Every structure is written in structure tokens, then in C-alpha cells.
Amino acid sequence: MLDLATLSFSSTVSRAAYFAVFLILALRQREKSYLWHWLGAILASLLGAIMLAKEPTNLTLPVLESMQIFTFYMASLVLSWSGLRRFYGLGFHAYAIVSVVILTVTPALACLLVPWLGASKTIVASVYFLCATAASVMIVVEIMVARREYLWSQIVVAIAFGIYAMGFALSAAMLLFTDLQISTETARATIIFDQINSVLVYVGYVAMSGERANLQLRHQAETDALTGLFNRRGIQHALLKLDFERSGSTTCVILGDLDHFKRINDTLGHEGGDDVLKTFAKRLKNLMRSDDMAVRWGGEEFLVVLPHTSIDEATAFAERLRTRIETEPFMIFTKAVNVTISIGIAEIAQPRDTFEKAVERADRALYSAKREGRNRICR
Known part of the structure; x- marks a missing residue:
């Protein structure tokens, strides 16, 4: 079975590869703001993976490093959501911005409970999983309810984040209501789970961009440019x-x-x-x-x-x-x-x-x- 060091290295390398792909896409299509949001999401998750890869077997990271890792991963989820908003041509309401900011910083702030109040790492991890669940649900809702076009590829992304939401919620429940503790085995399972789902998400983003471009090209080929009617x-x-x-x-x-x-x-x-x-x-x-x-x-x-x-x-x-x-x-x-x-x-x-x-x-x-x-x- 793969050890934590190998899994952490693999996670970092795969994210770096996706980051390179999206950087090229974003530079080629600078006017498409959603690509920059998704690029930011991949960068945030890459930075989180790099920090974890430094000490993959250390399950008791210092408070500051834990705060940074949680912030990076939450920022990745939030930027995925904001990218979808931009993809669908939607803006941001003040209440939504406040909500995602709170979601992003709450796990990091929870880390302060460890030295101040003596809270366990289990409680802190549960807070992160609950916030990540909420962010994942927001993304699924954005795709299924607020979408403005029908793309098959967006269903792949919705399924991936739906699995994320269920996985995060299950992890929080097990940590809070069972005797399960954070261990090498739970860390390994989390990394494998994330690796599989991240492939679906990032490939899904590329597919959504490509599917929309193909539909637009077909629409242009079948539409009179002057009147907007069929040709x-x-x-x-x-x-x-x-x-x-x-x-x-x-x-x-x-x-x-x-x-x-x-x-x-x-x-x-x-x-x-x-x-x-x-x-x-x-x-x-x-x-x-x-x-x-x-x-x-x-x-x-x-x-x-x-x-x-x-x-x-x-x-x-x-x-x-x-x-x-x-x-x-x-x-x-x-x-x-x-x-x-x-x-x-x-x-x-x-x-x-x-x-x-x-x-x-x-x-x-x-x-x-x-x-x-x-x-x-x-x-």
C-alpha cells in the first residue's frame, strides 16, 4: 500500500500539472474571468498540498501551518464556486461574499482553539469538514439550480462536488460522534479520496469550457450573424x-x-x-x-x-x-x-x-x- 509521502507527492504533482494546463488556457483566453478563478482554485489547493507534502507523516502540525493549510483548501473551494458564478455570467451579492469569507476563515480561526482552550485536533478537523461540506453544497446548487445553459460536462463537476460534500459530512460525523481519531490510515484515505475527486473536478472544468466553445461554434455556423435567426x-x-x-x-x-x-x-x-x-x-x-x-x-x-x-x-x-x-x-x-x-x-x-x-x-x-x-x- 502506498505510504503518505508517496501519496502526498502524487497529489502535489497532479495539481501542478492541472495548474500548468489552466495557466495556458487562462493566458490564451484572458477575457474569460472564470478561468482565472479556477486557476486560483487549483493554485490554492496546490499550495495546501505542498505544505502537507513537507511533513506528510506528521499528524500534529503546528497551529500556524494548520491554519494556512485549512485556508488554502477552503479558498480552493470558494474560488471554484466563484468561477462557476462567472462561467454562468452571474455576479456576487454582498451576503454571498460575506458567507464565503466566513467559510474560508472559520477553520483557520478554529485552529486557535487548540492553544487557547485546549480543543482537540479532532474538533478542529470537524470544523474544517463542516465548512468544506457547506462550500461543496454551494457549488452543487450553483450548477443544478443557477445554471444558464445545458452542458453535459457540468454534471460531472456537480457529481464530483456532491461526492466531496458527502465525504466531508461523513468525516465530520465520524469524528464528532464516534471514537475515530485522526491517524495515518484516515490521512491516507482522505488523500486518495481527494485525488480521485480532483481529477473529476479539473477535467470537468476543461470539458465545460470546451463543450461551451463547441456549442457556440455550432450556433455561429447555423445562425445568421445580422438578424440572429437561423440560416x-x-x-x-x-x-x-x-x-x-x-x-x-x-x-x-x-x-x-x-x-x-x-x-x-x-x-x-x-x-x-x-x-x-x-x-x-x-x-x-x-x-x-x-x-x-x-x-x-x-x-x-x-x-x-x-x-x-x-x-x-x-x-x-x-x-x-x-x-x-x-x-x-x-x-x-x-x-x-x-x-x-x-x-x-x-x-x-x-x-x-x-x-x-x-x-x-x-x-x-x-x-x-x-x-x-x-x-x-x-x-
Whole structure:
């Protein structure tokens, strides 16, 4: 079985390796503050591990060294929590800051009870384990309740800190309510437990950063940069998740084209034309339901997919859109600009119809709307 010296050395080396990895990540992405918080968390735990590695077999460390070690490990937990807050784009409330400061310093202050009041090392260790439990629970809650995006990798981190919380709580309970004393065996078990969990935590942090970056790249590839709507690639991916054949329902497509858009560009310039497109996209999204999908189909052409919607319901939606565009002038460069839209509608007929065929029919209906005078709906 590995002795304490070997385990302590291994713990220190692994933390140093993770610190090097996160230092590179943080330097490459300086604007991502959460990486600096996590880097600080690893550094704090590394400093704690270095201090323990100096005298791994000494179970009665001086008060000052014990205070430093407890502070480093508690700071590591607190910085992990603050890094998650930054990762999710959340700020810090005053009460939360006070709470984590108290958690960080309480185990160190408890060490003073040993020379002053003659408290046992067991009581001091129990205080640390209880504070560490509270900090670990805060991290789990942050991931499971306060998250702003769904990342599979964050579940790994939540599980790791959940295990930490249970381990810390169990250790405190055993020290307080049983005859268990701090010994070489308990120290060895603690280091092994920490080694396994720290791998999950630090690898999980890297995975969270990578998973978010991949999702953002895919979002950028499938989104029109100007309007924030799907592009053609994006809608094809989204349609794979759409059940066209759900019993008792139909799906409709609406193809709209802003009337005389070239005239708008000629009058206001391309920057003004872009503002018109962005304003139109905002109005369109305000009318849509949560499962509707909008696409910038071409320059000034927009496609809307209305799942589980009848042709009459789609026509009513199109009329609301047409009316809102016509009756509410667009404010471009402090100037009111009147805009109208022509719309074609088609239904995806079951069971052998396709999205592409429905779009072709909607395009023909749109052409009819333009031919009949624009600012109208045809189907």
C-alpha cells in the first residue's frame, strides 16, 4: 500500500500539472474571468498540498501551518464556486461574499482553539469538514439550480462536488460522534479520496469550457450573424428534431419578402438596410411561439416554420405579421421608414410531402402576392 509521502507527492504533482494546463488556457483566453478563478482554485489547493507534502507523516502540525493549510483548501473551494458564478455570467451579492469569507476563515480561526482552550485536533478537523461540506453544497446548487445553459460536462463537476460534500459530512460525523481519531490510515484515505475527486473536478472544468466553445461554434455556423435567426444550414439541423408526422397535426411554412428593399438600400444605404432587417427580425420573433422557427432565407427573404399549425392558423399569423410591419414605421437613423411585406403560405401535406416541396409552393404563392400588388398574403 502506498505510504503518505508517496501519496502526498502524487497529489502535489497532479495539481501542478492541472495548474500548468489552466495557466495556458487562462493566458490564451484572458477575457474569460472564470478561468482565472479556477486557476486560483487549483493554485490554492496546490499550495495546501505542498505544505502537507513537507511533513506528510506528521499528524500534529503546528497551529500556524494548520491554519494556512485549512485556508488554502477552503479558498480552493470558494474560488471554484466563484468561477462557476462567472462561467454562468452571474455576479456576487454582498451576503454571498460575506458567507464565503466566513467559510474560508472559520477553520483557520478554529485552529486557535487548540492553544487557547485546549480543543482537540479532532474538533478542529470537524470544523474544517463542516465548512468544506457547506462550500461543496454551494457549488452543487450553483450548477443544478443557477445554471444558464445545458452542458453535459457540468454534471460531472456537480457529481464530483456532491461526492466531496458527502465525504466531508461523513468525516465530520465520524469524528464528532464516534471514537475515530485522526491517524495515518484516515490521512491516507482522505488523500486518495481527494485525488480521485480532483481529477473529476479539473477535467470537468476543461470539458465545460470546451463543450461551451463547441456549442457556440455550432450556433455561429447555423445562425445568421445580422438578424440572429437561423440560416439555411441551421434550419436543416433544426428540422431533424421536428416530428412532421405527429398524429392529428400539420405544419406550415411562411415565406415573406420585404417589398422594394432595393429602394430602401438605395435611400438609406446598406447600413440602414441592415437596420431594417434587424428590426424586422425582432418583430418577427416577438410574434412567434416557442417552437416556431424563423430563417433568413435570402437577402430580404424570411422563412417561418410553424409546427403543428393548420393553414388557417398560419394565415392568421401571417396577417398579424403583415399588419404589424405595415402599421408600425421602422425608426432608422431617427427617420420613420414605411415597410411592407409580401407573404406566401404552404402546408406540408401528409404523409409523403417534404419540407422542400412545401417551400417551393410557398415561393410560388409569394410570387403571386408580388404580382398582385405586394403587401398581401397568398396561399
